[in-house]
Each structure stands twice: as C-alpha cells, then as structure tokens.
Amino acid sequence: MNLIDVAAAPWWAWPIALFAVSFLIGIVAVLAGVGGGVLFVPIVGTLFPFHLDFVRGAGLMFALSGTLAAGPQLLRSGMASLRLVMPLALVGSIASFIGALVGLALHTQLLQTLLGILILGIAVLIWRSRAVDTEQVEADALGAFLGLEGEFHDSAAGATIDWRTHRTVLGLAAFAGIGFIGGIFGLGAGFANVPALNLLMAAPVKVAVGSSALLISVINSSAVWVYLQRGALLPLIVVPAMLGVMLGSRIGARLLGAMPAAVVRRLVIVVMLLAGARALSRGLGL
Amino acid sequence: MSDRPTRELYAWSLDRATKAGFVIALSAFLIYVSGALPAYVPVAELVRYWSLPVDRFIAVTGAPQGWAWLRLLGYGDALNVAAVALLALVTPLCYARLLPVLVAERDWLQAALAAAQLAVLLTAASGLISAPG
Secondary structure, three states, rough: OOOOOOOOOOOOOOOHHEEEEEEEEHHHHHHHHOOOOHHHHHHHHHHOOHHHHHHHHHHHHHHHHHHHHHHHHHHHHHOOOOHHHHHHHHHHHHHHHHHHHHHHHHHHHHHHHHHHHHHHHHHHHHHHOOOOOOOOOOOOOHHHHHHHHEEEEEOOOEEEEEEEEOHHHHHHHHHHHHHHHHHHHHHOOHHHHHHHHHOOOOOOOHHHHHHHHHHHHHHHHHHHHHHHHEEEEHHHHHHHHHHHHHHHHHHHHHHOOOOOOHHHHHHHHHHHHHHHHHHHHHOOOO | OOOOHHHHHHHHHHHHHHHHHHHHHHHHHHHHHOOOOOOOOOOOHHHOOOOOOOOHHHHHHHOOOOOOHHHHHHOOHHHHHHHHHHHHOHHHHHHHHHHHHHHHHOOOOHHHHHHHHHHHHHHHHHHOOOOOO
C-alpha cells in the first residue's frame, strides 16, 4: 500500500506528501518526546514508493537537520553539555559510520525484517521507559578523567543543578551500539540516547534530552556521508523531509503546553507498532 | 572547570552555519523544482527508478557517486546534493572552529577528542572508506 497511486500521481505530489507527513511527524515527535527519525523511516519506508536505501539516507538528514537547528539553544541553556557529548559522540560516530557501511551492504528483505523487529522493540521500550531525575552520583575514574560533569540552571525548579555521571565504560559501549544501529537504519536514535544518558549514566533528565540532540547531530554527520558518497541521498526526498520536520517541530514546541502529551505518546506507540508490523511483514514477504 | 566558553563558541558556530546551510538548501531546492536549471537525472526518470536499491538506481540513471556531483553543479539535482553536503559539513566545521581554541587553552584532553572527531568526520566525508556497491 502506498500513500498515493504510484502510476497516476504527478511527480510533484510526492515531495508535497512527504513534506506533509514530515510536518506531522515533527509535531507528534515533539509532543511525544521521541526522536522523529524513529517514526520517519518505518512510516515513509512503508507508505511511499521510495526504496529503503533512500528512506534511510533521508532519515539521517531528517534527524540531523532537526538537531542542528535545536543545538545552539540547547548549548546556551546548558542543557547540552559538550564535555559529556564529545567522548560519547566520538565512539558513536565511528560506530554509526560502520553501521551505515553495513546497512548499505545488507539485502533489502533482511533490512525490512530487522527494521520491523527494531521498531516493534522501540515501541515497547518507549512504552516501558520512564525518565527519572536521579540523585547526584559519584563520578567513576574514567568519567572524572573525561570531566563528565557540569551545571545548568533549571528555570522550572529555580535552582542551579550540579551534575556528574558514572558508568562511563558502559555508557561508551551503549553509544557504540546506538550509533551502529542508527547508521544501519537511518535513525537519530534519540529514543535510546536519553535512557542511556539518564538511566545508565545518571545525567539529569534535561541534560540527557539536550545532550541527546547534540549527540545525534555529531553521530549522524558521519553516517550521512556514507549515504551521500553512495548516491543514496535524493534531494527530492531529503529536502521536503527536512523542511517538513523543521516546521513541524516548531509547531509541536508551541503546542507542547496545550496538548495531552500522554495521549500523543500512546498514539505514537500505536503508530510505531503498526509501522513496525508492516515493515516486518514486508521483510518476511507476507 | 566550566565548559561555558567552548559551549558558547560551538553554539555560535552551529547557529551561523546551520542557518546558512538551510537558506542555501531551500534556495537550491526551489531552483531544482522550478526547473530553472536542468536535472542530471530528469524527474520523470527519477520517479520511475527511486523504488530500486541504490546500486541499481545508479546503474540505470548514471547518477553521480562520491564527489562526482562537484563537476555537475550546473544541474539542479547536483546543486541540491551540494547543499545537503554543506549541512553535513556543519558539525565538522564547528569542531574545526573549536579545536584551535582548545589547543590555545591547553585543554589537551578535549583538544584530542575534538581532533579525533574531526578525523572521523573528514574520513567519512572523504569517501576513502565507502560502502560496497
């Protein structure tokens, strides 16, 4: 099933439809607190006629453009920490680069199947995971060496919060895995970054969310080049997706206070379950 | 030690480079879809073949790979690939801006991390290691 009748549709219907879908994903992703890439790849990969190679390339640019745009504000507010991001992004971007090389070498059917399983798994992860504001922890030796600590002013709490992280080796390993999967499937992987930073490494929720966006902007930059060099970035797919998500994210941010986030989050989980099942059935040839 | 000065510098660089990148990307896209420049792969052909895996798409259309699009900037689609590439260069540019400041501050650890990151991103961009076709 495609969104538009492939044979009958004029060429310009596709970028317009893609812009509209990306715009909606941009709104919903902000309201649900998930990265848009995790919705973009399975939805566009199953509803549009583009090959998964081009959808994954566009998915990386989709996630990259949103995080590049958000980065300056997150850095200035102290929610994104460069000290935290730099070592994790280095490991993640190497893994993402390798993941992109592997992803472009895999057979489409296998990719579809794995994507379906992954999206179903992520839907469960989003359903089950709850971010927590952690107590301040003692830094481990590697974390202290890397200076993984900082402070930010929480305007909601009216306080300046000092933070540091722990379990640095596990954190680095987690970001290697996240980067690898993101590179294969063209995902931003914000769904995994935030739990890894918050639940595993004990970064405060706001620092985890802010640093996750900056991490995606660095990690995706390496994988994007693999797709670009391979010829898998088609402007007619990439640019409407980028523009749609940027506009949608802005609208989503404005609606944030007015919309019932829990309802939107449940809606996202249902959409992911449907898109994941569809990708899985395509991969298995059902 | 606070990382506020480096955060501010990175934020400033990121802000400027991203805004410029988006303006260029939007302009190039309007040129492409308006037909102001011819497309290397005509849109009618693109629509017919974009459901193919990338290697077969390249074989059928002759679309450029690697840095070959640099020689084709008179075509609307290649111009757009250049604009997308500029956005993919934003992060390496920010790291390149940060590196000399970290060296000047003798923050050797952060400088080493920034240099290593820059090396990874430039290796990826160079196409020296590419996906098998």
